Amino acid sequence: MNLFAEVRGLVLELLEQMVAAGDLPEGLTFDNVAVEPPRDALHGDMATNAAMVLAKPAKMKPRDIADKLAAKLAEDARITSAEVAGPGFLNMRLDAALWQNIVKAALNEGTAYGRSTLGAGKKVNVEYVSANPTGPMHVGHTRGAVFGDALASLLDYVGYDVTREYYINDGGAQVDVLARSAYERYREANGQEPEIAEGLYPGDYLIPVGEALKEKYGDSLLDQPESEWLLDIREFATDAMMEMIRGDLAALGVVMDNFYSEKSLYGTGQIEAALERLETLGLIYEGVLEPPKGKLPEDWEEREQTLFKSTEYGDDVDRPVKKSDGAWTYFAPDIAYHFTKVERGFDMLIDVFGADHGGYVKRMKAAVAALSENKVPLDIKLIQLVKLFKNGEPFKMSKRAGTFVTLRDVVEQVGADVTRFHMLTRKNDAPLDFDFDKVLEQSKDNPVFYVQYAHARVCSVLRKADDAGIAHDDATLAGADLTALGHEAEMAVAKKLAEWPRLVEIAGRNNEPHRVAFYLYELASDFHSLWNRGNDDMSLRFLQEGDAATSQAKIALARAVAVVISAGLGILGVKPAEELR
Template identity: 55%
Template sequence: MTLYARFAAHLNLALDALVLAGNLPAGLERRAVTVEPPRDATHGDLATNAAMVLAKPAGTNPRALAEKIAAELQKLDEVSGVSVAGPGFINLTLNEDAWRGELSEILNAGETYGRSSMGEGSTVNVEYVSANPTGPMHMGHCRGAVVGDALASLLEFVGHKVIREYYVNDAGGQVDVLARSAQLRYREALGETIEIPEGLYPGEYLKPIGAKLAAEYGDKFVGAPENEWLALFRKEAVAAMLVMIRDDLALLGIHHDLFSSEAELQAAGKPEQAEAWLRERGFVYDGVLEAPKGETPEDWEPVELPLFRSTQFGDDQDRPIKKSNGSWTYFGADLAYHFQKAQSADQLIDIWGADHAGTVKRIVAAVQALTGGETKFDVKLVQMVRLLRAGEPVKMSKRSGNFITLADVVNEVGKDVVRFTMLTRKADAQMDFDFAKVVEASKDNPVFYVQYAHARVHSLHRKAEEAGIACGSADLSLLDTEDLVLVKLAAQFPRVVEGAASAREPHRIAFYLYDLAAVFHAQWNAGNDRPERRYLLADQPALTCARLFLARGIGQIIRNGLALMGVEAVQEMH
């Protein structure tokens, strides 16, 4: 059990003791009680808000309750001091052996350090990327892909079962545009000189599809009307695009468990089933929308449509699920898709581009209606990434055929650089991806700084072997207060992991690793001016082994954190 989990258990036992003694009522809700580092490190090693949370429901004074809790905690062997601050915060100072013991826990647990059962085996469906299947992945899709994949890994690490899903939007007008674009390349492959009109996709990535169609069907569809080839070309083009998309995502180490087709969803009658289910419960009715703002009665022809009562769930207006021509609106199809997902998951998480912010309320309302509020649903919005080269923005446009693909970027700077960089800011904050800065060897580049810390750890063990120092074991009592500063930060990793998973914010792992690397580098550099602080002391093999074990523990934390981000921990920097 990790240190923070252990002290949470100690606190619970202390509260139980107060209940048995009649100093605290039984049955009080304790979920809001926390054990965490104090905001000011001079106040101690751990802090708890137990008295502040429980005093009011217990009908007592928080400071008086804090004194009783403090007296119980003072009995623990690992505690060297307890103080009550302000209106009732409790601060604990631990003896140094407690931290040495946590370093041993890190080393013994290895790659499992930080895992938890917080998720209790519940199933979470994480849908991410879901780019239209009309071309190769570009950097506009990259950030959501990395955020979603890292979040899925985080949720698995804390005990959830995770379904990684990609929703294929293959039923809309954009795939008809794709099919028409492929038909031009098909004719080109048969020797015809073509001109690609405005509105179609001019990218050369469609040439292989055209060649394949030409080889398979010859000139059968050259002069044929569109209704004879459109569905076939659409199916063939979408299938080819999905192969390309899977290959592109694989470059980032991303693999989905499930690809769900919008076209198949509609063909199976899922939207009709969802509509019928909602109508039975009064959530869908036939009505007329208000005229759009600025429209005059002469310009507006009211049409009766099936409307979802999204205002009942906080939306600003009810939403149509069908168009006037009887086809499904995007919302109607999306509603059915979420109904389908909810059948096999306890929680749903969608990773969307920030340009979809306007549709969040309605789909949240729909999931609430469809599941009776029993399925937790969260939408995480991801801002676009602005690519920079030589300080100038790089434009991305699939229709123009002139864009930077995800594969281009990964091949230039590497998978790990791309993945780490995508997690160096909150998902809903704007991001610049500067090709020069992301590979810069400086502390201002978090990717380099964290990787360099791990490489330094690895180099220590290599240098120790060269110096003839063998460390099968270590006397950790030789680690002093200054050494243990690193252990105190390393011990926070499990808390950071659970917090990041709960908040659905994988960027917290990147922030934490940077802070850990910064402290490690600072301790390393201290040896330049103070030789006694060096990790490798040839004339003190026992102390060297203790510090090598310390470094090994820090390296383990960095590896565990990077693994959650989908980033390899390098052993050497080139």
């Protein structure tokens, strides 16, 4: 049940009637007509911009349109008043029964309340994390993993067919460095002093890999030339790192549907096929790039390369796909990888990148637009940095990793649920501070606690209802006489519940799961406000002594809050708390 969509449908129906009556000209489009909560709750329950957006195409004054629309709205039994404000905004107040029915809908539909068909079953590939398989995941990967996973859940909730994908960057020079680093730990396992030269990975996490290599190879690889062991150890170490990364993700509650290996693109003709596709479109040529603006890199030289005409699709400059020596650039396998996504039949692609990949956005979008002939949109979400604090001071730890804080460090400190929720308390492209003390603080200033506390309070109400012998299964509560819910504080909670279906559609349309976290905090705030008012006004308490019917109505409201919090936390990948200690 989407009450905002229902009222918007009413507005559109009345606008069509106005066209038929000659009060509006024919040929108008109503796509931009919206019904939303007013900026100030004192102005009403809902507001529509209909008169404002139709005035110019209709060649009429907004106020004239608004006055006629308001008169028609006032005739509908669901609308108790429709008032024109300012130049033509139209504020509406709704009959209390509509808000009470929201409570009933949430109880009847459970966590499916708010689900929509926005995605219409379209296939979407969400690629996220994709950390190099050279060590454990660090805190920066943590934020990307949480965001990507919550986004995938959000898109599923609004009706998309979602595939969660991890791109294993196992085709570049970094895995050769991993192999050399693992070889030194293999030497160490065989009693020799490891030589961790500059540029190798120093973390202790490779010690078990060295020991496993000893168990497999004994001392047979000692003093052998690199050419004899590099490929075998590269594969062995990469597999070990991916096993570690899968464990890191599992600790955070992230499970991928698919892992795609970059290495599988080499020597299989897939890179060549993707570039041939671009070449048939006239987008591959041999040329010389202009020198970069500003100071020239020391290694820059004017040379002919194989270039992709990415400027045809909005990029700033054309991009090399093959070097002058015939080797592929880093961009070439990325083009091929995204071509596989297009060929696999995805209707929409989403990539979640670290903030340091900002320069990659335009070229990647250009490649997908060209490969799909503009049929498959690509949205790239950049994840800004996370700054760690403890006791108000910058925080560093993790000898095991060498030089960075790992995902496991964070989860072991505060738990997966707290980590996930807090990582979504800022928009993805905004920096985020993560204070180990504040995220565990039991106060209103800590959104994780505040939302969980609201759910726990509902659970305490249900336990007290058990003690009082008041039936409170969802079916019974949905059938209760909800007219007892009439106080403004109760209505505020019901109105916030009504916003949930609209909110998730907006979040899903814009690929913004942080909106869910923000909404849950607002819902919790309204619920806590109602709870606190009950301390002074006994009529607002959820259990009314000696009045089971009124108690059930009030418990129904509380239970509906828990239903929506559970649904929202489910999208964020967080388990709702039944009690807090």
